[in-house]
Amino acid sequence: MALPRPCGDFKRSWEADEAVFPTAFSRGALAAFLLLLGLAPLAAGDFWLYLLNLCGIALVGAQGLNILTGFTGQISLGHGAFVGVGGYTVGILATRLNVNPVVALLAAGVAAALVGLLFGLPSLRIKGFYLAMATLAAQFILEYLFMRAAPLTGGAQGLFVERPALAGLAIDSDAKFFYLIMTVAALATAGARNLLRTDVGRCFVAIRDRDIAAELIGVNLFAYKLLAFALSSFFAGLAGGLLAYYVQAINPQGFTVLLSVDYLAMIIIGGLGSVLGATFGAVFITLLPELLKLAIDAVGGWLPIENIFPALREIIFGLLIVLFLLREPEGLAKLWWDVKAYWKLWPFAY
Amino acid sequence: MPDNAILAVEDVSLSFGGLAALSGVSFEVAPRTIHALIGPNGAGKTSLLNCFNHFYTPTAGRIRFEGRDITALAPHRIAALGIARTFQNIELFRGMTVLDNIKLGRHLHMGVGPLAALAYWGRARREEIRHRRFIEERVIDLLELEDIRDQVVGALPYGLQKRVELGRALAMEPKLLLLDEPVSGMNVEETQFLVRYVLDIREVWDVTILLIEHDMRVVMDISDRVTVMDFGRIIADGPPAAVQHDPGVVTAYLGEPGRREATA
Structure with missing residues (x-):
């Protein structure tokens, strides 16, 4: 995706040429976006703030899966369970041991990373659909553990998690959570983008594009595949930890294979391997069902379709995704680049 | 020469099932030279290169790089020792x-x-x-x-x-650069450019180049030494001028002599 460079955009150092936001305009746009996002709690009501928070949590998890599936090309159907490992880690540490939330969140990431590392071991031998099956097995094994290790996980009832307090400040409202979640989400996004412009990220992409050639230039495939699993699960664990603190209740139903599929949908619809795409995808997949609900509720007043509401919502959700993928298989990120490229050349788009 | 050879191939054999791709191949590459490996299609040149990278494991013999046995090392470790490679069918990250x-x-x-x-x-x-x-x-x-x-x-x-x-x-920054048909499929102009780059590289970098090539003009122009293979064996090894007139080589390329006077 080589965008045409804007006129007069000359660089005087390699450092400037390596910048993610190369122009003053792009840096200004980023600052404006962050400022607006920071002001969002002033304008948004509880409902919208709740949705934004869910988007932020989904974003952390999606960036994680994008590292594994988007960058490294290792498909995973166990991401939801890795999120669950993070959730339960926070649940156990916060309720049983009353651990500081920052420590608990980091522990959630590390615990998930270790579990991810373990279930990433088969990736050295198997690829593609077979790896998908192996990670699906990871999903079911972990789900089983969430359910059966009742003394630790609370079994089917799950755990109740107290809201956290940071340095004496209780994080007890949607607005306070908003800042916590968005900070983590921003760090996760920046981290994923940074990864992609250093050797580690390039090695991941090399493994995805041509694993034989990667080996030939000295990439240790096994080590890097495991690293991708660990990093990806670390992000998943963070997302799970945030979710546990935010919704205050975790149980096995929250981390089923459906969650794994949701995460896959996010990065595929957003655009595999694109950090921006994972961002778009996380927001899109999180908001779409809620927006559909609002739309159908609005229409429901005039149409006698009350009984089939839930089913209708699922059908439209699926239909929209299929139509979308037909229209733009490379995802929302591609759409964004196309629009940008159009305006860069406008009105001289010969 | 045996002591200072950068790459030593010692009696390497490779077979796939009952098919012998390489049988008892031995030769050496001297440091800082351009060494060409030639031979008709199917002679086993690329198979030999794949043994150097350990994509194939020789059934017998060993390969030493700077005196060290690399026959059983993992491909990424071989790269780390200083062996780089290009492919006949480009292996880039597209x-x-x-x-x-x-x-x-x-x-x-x-x-x-x-x-x-x-x-x-x-x-x-x-x-x-x-x-x-x-x-x-x-x-x-x-x-x-x-x-x-x-x-x-x-x-x-x-x-x-x-x-x-x-x-x-x-x-x-390899010590040994393996080039598998660097000018195949190129037109005359592109070939000239690439040959110039190869010569530049040898000039500027401290590197030994081992190349497989079918373009005889290129091989004879730039190589210091030429090794010729046919049916998995070495049939000639020496300076380009000597190899060019070797009767075995002429036979391998042009068939039995007598039917046509051959001056390659």
């Missing part, structure tokens, strides 16, 4: 830009861990810029890739892709 492909060639010289990479701060940043400068000054400048460095490799014409692959191998 979705990446030219610059990223060449940067990947620097992998073995980079040491940043995952946490530093996430933060892109301090050492990670300095390292990235240092290698960028190295690539720009030593590789991109030499191979004249400036104007395509930001383009995606998959969209480039074949000749340029070959040049990028050469750049990626060069960025590894």
Whole structure:
């Protein structure tokens, strides 16, 4: 995706040429976006703030899966369970041991990373659909553990998690959570983008594009595949930890294979391997069902379709995704680049 | 010569099932030379190269690089010792830009861990810029890739892709560069360019080049020594002028003598 460079955009150092936001305009746009996002709690009501928070949590998890599936090309159907490992880690540490939330969140990431590392071991031998099956097995094994290790996980009832307090400040409202979640989400996004412009990220992409050639230039495939699993699960664990603190209740139903599929949908619809795409995808997949609900509720007043509401919502959700993928298989990120490229050349788009 | 050979192939055999691809191949490559490996199609040249990278495991014999036995090392370890390679059918990372492909060639010289990479701060940043400068000054400048460095490799014409692959191998700062048919499929002009690059590389970098090539004019022009293979065996080994008139070589290429006077 080589965008045409804007006129007069000359660089005087390699450092400037390596910048993610190369122009003053792009840096200004980023600052404006962050400022607006920071002001969002002033304008948004509880409902919208709740949705934004869910988007932020989904974003952390999606960036994680994008590292594994988007960058490294290792498909995973166990991401939801890795999120669950993070959730339960926070649940156990916060309720049983009353651990500081920052420590608990980091522990959630590390615990998930270790579990991810373990279930990433088969990736050295198997690829593609077979790896998908192996990670699906990871999903079911972990789900089983969430359910059966009742003394630790609370079994089917799950755990109740107290809201956290940071340095004496209780994080007890949607607005306070908003800042916590968005900070983590921003760090996760920046981290994923940074990864992609250093050797580690390039090695991941090399493994995805041509694993034989990667080996030939000295990439240790096994080590890097495991690293991708660990990093990806670390992000998943963070997302799970945030979710546990935010919704205050975790149980096995929250981390089923459906969650794994949701995460896959996010990065595929957003655009595999694109950090921006994972961002778009996380927001899109999180908001779409809620927006559909609002739309159908609005229409429901005039149409006698009350009984089939839930089913209708699922059908439209699926239909929209299929139509979308037909229209733009490379995802929302591609759409964004196309629009940008159009305006860069406008009105001289010969 | 045995002691200072950079690469020593000792009695290497390779068979797939009952089919012998290589039988008892032995030869040596002297440091800082351009050594050509030629032979008719199916002679086993690429199979031998694949043994050097350990994509194939020889059924017998051993391969020594700078005196060290590398026959059983993993491919990425062999790369780390200083052996780089290009392929007959280009093996680039097609979705990446030219610059990223060449940067990947620097992998073995980079040491940043995952946490530093996430933060892109301090050492990670300095390292990235240092290698960028190295690539720009030593590789991109030499191979004249400036104007395509930001383009995606998959969209480039074949000749340029070959040049990028050469750049990626060069960025590894190898001691031994294996080139598998570097000018195959190129027109005369592209061939001349690539040959000039190969000569430039030998001039500027302290590197030994082992190339497989079918273009005899190229081979005879630039090689210091030529090894000829046929049906998995070495049939001649020596300076280009000597090999050119070797009766065995003439037979391998042109068939039994007598039907036509052959001066290759």
